[in-house]
Amino acid sequence: MALARIHADVAAVRSLTEDVRELTLALTEPSTIDFCAGQYLHLLIPAPQPGQRPLKRAYSICSSPSERGRITLLANLVKGGPGSAYFFSLKAGDQVKLDGPTGQFVLDQKTARDYLFIAMGTGIAPIKSMIIHLCEQNSRRPMQLCWGLRSQRDSYYQELFHALAAEHPEFSYAPTLSQPTDGWDGLRGRVTHILPDLIHTVANLEVYLCGSQHMIADVKAILRTKGLCPIHTEKFY
Numbered sequence: 001m002a003l004a005r006i007h008a009d010v011a012a013v014r015s016l017t018e019d020v021r022e023l024t025l026a027l028t029e030p031s032t033i034d035f036c037a038g039q040y041l042h043l044l045i046p047a048p049q050p051g052q053r054p055l056k057r058a059y060s061i062c063s064s065p066s067e068r069g070r071i072t073l074l075a076n077l078v079k080g081g082p083g084s085a086y087f088f089s090l091k092a093g094d095q096v097k098l099d100g101p102t103g104q105f106v107l108d109q110k111t112a113r114d115y116l117f118i119a120m121g122t123g124i125a126p127i128k129s130m131i132i133h134l135c136e137q138n139s140r141r142p143m144q145l146c147w148g149l150r151s152q153r154d155s156y157y158q159e160l161f162h163a164l165a166a167e168h169p170e171f172s173y174a175p176t177l178s179q180p181t182d183g184w185d186g187l188r189g190r191v192t193h194i195l196p197d198l199i200h201t202v203a204n205l206e207v208y209l210c211g212s213q214h215m216i217a218d219v220k221a222i223l224r225t226k227g228l229c230p231i232h233t234e235k236f237y
């Protein structure tokens with residue numbers, strides 16, 4: 001089935017780090033959408049050259065489903081990539097077209113298992129939507145976020161997740177930096193490095209993984225050594 005076409009205005013652009021940007025889109029037609037936390041939209045990329053075809057790139061919705069008329073998307077700059085170059089070229093007031101929402105990377109709220117969210121870089125986008133949604137619902141299921149970033153300079157949304165963890169006792173947050181600079185007293189190493197010590201059993205876990213295919217394969221292999229549990233994945237590349 002064809003996805004619905006969405007028209008939106010860029011309402012705000014935030015540079016979160018040197019190579020990560022967040023767009024806030026105000027939907028114009030339709031003026032609201034319904035989506036499940038974790039779903040994504042296809043952003044239409046105008047043809048780079050005359051005579052070439054327009055492109056589409058998937059971007060996960062980073063904001064909560066409760067914000068139906070204003071959504072945020074998050075992207076990192078990929079060298080030579082037309083999609084991220086377009087994303088980074090957008091300014092407040094620009095008009096964009098998207099198709100969707102779509103995707104199966106959504107919360108299973110039927111089981112009573114604890115949530116373990118593992119994200120690499122901008123793989124936080126769908127997971128942020130899920131965590132905010134669960135907090136808004138006052139979910140009582142314990143949830144832990146393990147997010148791998150490079151260094152303090154490459155970190156963002158830290159205040160948000162620390163504030164959510166302070167407000168919601170069932171939510172715990174463990175950022176880990178692979179290349180921390182001086183003064184970092186948190187976890188060190190990639191998520192695959194810290195996971196074996198962080199998780200002792202998966203018996204009561206429901207896991208959500210988002211990032212590169214290598215990260216997903218490596219994390220799955222580590223989790224399998226701890227037993228079997230449902231694992232949901234979203235592969236960005």
Ligand SMILES: Cc1cc2nc3c(=O)[nH]c(=O)nc-3n(C[C@H](O)[C@H](O)[C@H](O)COP(=O)(O)OP(=O)(O)OC[C@H]3O[C@@H](n4cnc5c(N)ncnc54)[C@H](O)[C@@H]3O)c2cc1C
Nearest residue numbers: 057058059060074075076078081082083084122125236237
């Ligand atoms: C379901 C889904 C949801 C996605 N959601 C997001 C999102 O929320 N935020 C986001 O930044 N990206 C997301 N992506 C990736 C995004 O769709 C594009 O692939 C990405 O922006 C690069 O597009 P490009 O045209 O600039 O580069 P391309 O020409 O498509 O790719 C160039 C090269 O970069 C690699 N690459 C692709 N994405 C990345 C990346 N993020 N980091 C490093 N290397 C990469 C590709 O494997 C390829 O080798 C998602 C992908 C999928 C399938």
